[in-house]
Amino acid sequence: MRISLSIGLAAGLGLSIVSAFTMAQTDEFPSKDIQYVIPFGPGGESDISARLQQKYFEEITGEQLVIQYMPGGGGAVGWSQLAGMSADGHTIMGSNLPHIILKPMGQDVGFATEDLNNFFYFHYSPDAILVRNESPYQTLDDLIQAAKEMPGAVTFSGSGTYSANDVANTRFQQLADVTTTYIPFKGTGAAVTALLGGQVQAEWGYTTVAANHDDKVRMLAVASEERHPMFPDVPTFKELGYDMVGGAYRGMAVPDGTPVEIQQQLSDIFQQINQHSQFRQEMEDLGFVLMDVPVDEMDAFMSERMDVYEASARELGLID
Incomplete structure (x- = not known):
């Protein structure tokens, strides 16, 4: 009896010590700078939004949000390495939809969708077709007519294979024949850069590209339910007779094994940033559409997006 009691007391004491240690770690988080890995090159929407978050992250936590780049494979190079990174919460990585769902369906990219522990999704940018200001394509009909007259001659740049841009292009080709x-x-x-340099005739980009380069490019159509308030003169695809609504969703993920409590704290911090009125204004001025998907709503959000992108995967020929 004494032995059992001693073992019980020791076990209870051990659990108390572990719990106290975990709580101390959580209370002190973050205890150093956060490494924010962007799995793309600099200059894109993931980079722009991360740089806007830096100021507010420091105000809230007193620590720096240090941005690093790991481009390649339309994000796949970074996501394939996330699992091997530190799981103490001080390393996070940009997470993009539909990329993280479609890429593993198409080929062996070194990661599976479920490998990414997404803790917050915070904005969305609608797909759009953009051309240079001097382009002969004044309207979407102009571009479609050229594509019909010269199949394959109209070139588009976009962000990686099986990205939101690739999905949009495939869908557009089917709808416009x-x-x-x-x-x-x-x-x-x-x-x-490819569009502005004349390497391609058009780009599958987003409203954010038009906002950042409004003196150099123009949008022919945008894949949103309604016209974007920054671009009231740009028609939606649906207005023009093409049932296209979509774009890129962006959030953040941590390596497998990151404590649930830490994921919750990260979610809370970035949700607080997302609700800051000045941050919201800065994002909206750049063409972003803000959203809040915290960690406790992530499973439902990802399940919904999985259903949507499975349909896209069939259109792309990734699955039967």
């Missing part, structure tokens, strides 16, 4: 040439780049920044 045209054939175009889609050229995947490492991220939006590189895709914009």
